[in-house]
Amino acid sequence: xxxxxxxxxxxxxxxxxxxxxxxxxxxxxxxxxxxxxxxxxxxxxxxxxxxxxxxxxxxxxxxxxxxxxxxxxxxxxxxxxxxxxxxxxxxxxxxxxxxxxxxxxxxxxxxxxxxxxxxxxxxxxxxxxxxxxxxxxxxxxxxxxxxxxxxxxxxxxxxxx
Amino acid sequence: xxxxxxxxxxxxxxxxxxxxxxxxxxxxxxxxxxxxxxxxxxxxxxxxxxxxxxxxxxxxxxxxxxxxxxxxxxxxxxxxxxxxxxxxxxxxxxxxxxxxxxxxxxxxxxxxxxxxxxxxxxxxxxxxxxxxxxxxxxxxxxxxxxxxxxxxxxxxxxxxx
DNA sequence: GTTCGTGCAAAAACTTTGCATTATC
DNA sequence: GATAATGCAAAGTTTTTGCACGAAC
Numbered sequence: 001x002x003x004x005x006x007x008x009x010x011x012x013x014x015x016x017x018x019x020x021x022x023x024x025x026x027x028x029x030x031x032x033x034x035x036x037x038x039x040x041x042x043x044x045x046x047x048x049x050x051x052x053x054x055x056x057x058x059x060x061x062x063x064x065x066x067x068x069x070x071x072x073x074x075x076x077x078x079x080x081x082x083x084x085x086x087x088x089x090x091x092x093x094x095x096x097x098x099x100x101x102x103x104x105x106x107x108x109x110x111x112x113x114x115x116x117x118x119x120x121x122x123x124x125x126x127x128x129x130x131x132x133x134x135x136x137x138x139x140x141x142x143x144x145x146x147x148x149x150x151x152x153x154x155x156x157x158x159x160x161x
Numbered sequence: 162x163x164x165x166x167x168x169x170x171x172x173x174x175x176x177x178x179x180x181x182x183x184x185x186x187x188x189x190x191x192x193x194x195x196x197x198x199x200x201x202x203x204x205x206x207x208x209x210x211x212x213x214x215x216x217x218x219x220x221x222x223x224x225x226x227x228x229x230x231x232x233x234x235x236x237x238x239x240x241x242x243x244x245x246x247x248x249x250x251x252x253x254x255x256x257x258x259x260x261x262x263x264x265x266x267x268x269x270x271x272x273x274x275x276x277x278x279x280x281x282x283x284x285x286x287x288x289x290x291x292x293x294x295x296x297x298x299x300x301x302x303x304x305x306x307x308x309x310x311x312x313x314x315x316x317x318x319x320x321x322x
Numbered sequence: 323g324t325t326c327g328t329g330c331a332a333a334a335a336c337t338t339t340g341c342a343t344t345a346t347c
Numbered sequence: 348g349a350t351a352a353t354g355c356a357a358a359g360t361t362t363t364t365g366c367a368c369g370a371a372c
Binding site for chain 2: 112122
């Protein structure tokens with residue numbers, strides 16, 4: 001992939017997100033820098049449902065002005081605080097991010113063979129989790145549910161657990 | 162705690178576990194070393210439902226013969242392979258272990274204030290997870306479900322999310 | 323005696339931080 | 348012009364690894 005191909009139109013409304021980011025930054029007396037804006041743009045351009053800090057750092061490797069690794073990490077945590085990104089840890093040593101904008105809560109199915117991540121939402125499960133938490137005296141705030149297995153494609157290729 | 166107090170009788174059958182460990186090691190042509198035995202003993206002595214590699218390393222700080230950090234890490238991964246321990250990642254940067262012996266599958270409630278971990282099991286939830294996985298073409302192997310919130314004790318002290 | 327395990331310190335992998343410089347408000 | 352952000356490299360964390368020596372089978 002030498003040539004960066006036709007720029008794909010981001011499937012998510014950049015202006016809306018930028019607006020949300022700006023108002024968050026303002027509220028916190030933080031600044032909307034060129035880097036922060038570029039980082040948000042890149043996240044949309046990548047158009048990946050899940051990405052790591054390193055994926056994002058890579059995006060700036062041949063780009064000027066450079067955006068340093070430190071800035072990427074710092075921006076990611078601001079974006080999480082702003083509730084623009086969600087942070088996950090799928091059992092590997094690195095964190096995985098996804099846009100939360102316009103994406104209602106969901107959980108994940110992870111293929112242990114190819115690493116593919118599928119999202120799902122199940123109302124009944126949500127209710128059940130609430131019930132379980134309350135039954136144990138907990139006041140639940142959020143949850144993380146991951147189901148690991150072999151995806152259809154891998155299974156089709158004969159991969160077994 | 163200068164004096165190591167009355168040695169508490171481990172609540173789990175050490176001989177049974179050691180036997181299981183031995184037969185695993187034999188099957189894999191691995192050796193039952195003094196260190197591996199001591200590590201398993203310490204895990205039982207600690208009698209914590211959940212512990213980290215570092216907790217275990219600490220146990221050997223004033224102990225001779227020393228058991229090195231490297232050995233602890235290596236032993237932990239053998240114990241996980243032997244299905245004597247289960248490994249979890251509760252959203253922090255370190256891994257958490259628990260004895261799997263005699264403890265049927267369960268999931269976790271985690272207090273985001275005090276760090277307390279409660280275990281739960283819900284048959285209905287298990288079935289639902291299976292159904293969701295299969296509905297998405299997945300062949301599930303295992304899952305990890307964590308519900309975060311404020312535990313009863315913290316809530317009672319007025320802690321809110 | 324062979325093979326595997328250990329201890330040590332160094333490296334690895336991911337993330338965070340200190341500080342002088344630069345950009346934003 | 349005050350305050351916050353950046354880049355860089357250095358340091359932090361947790362975990363892994365290379366290697367010479369020692370223990371288990």
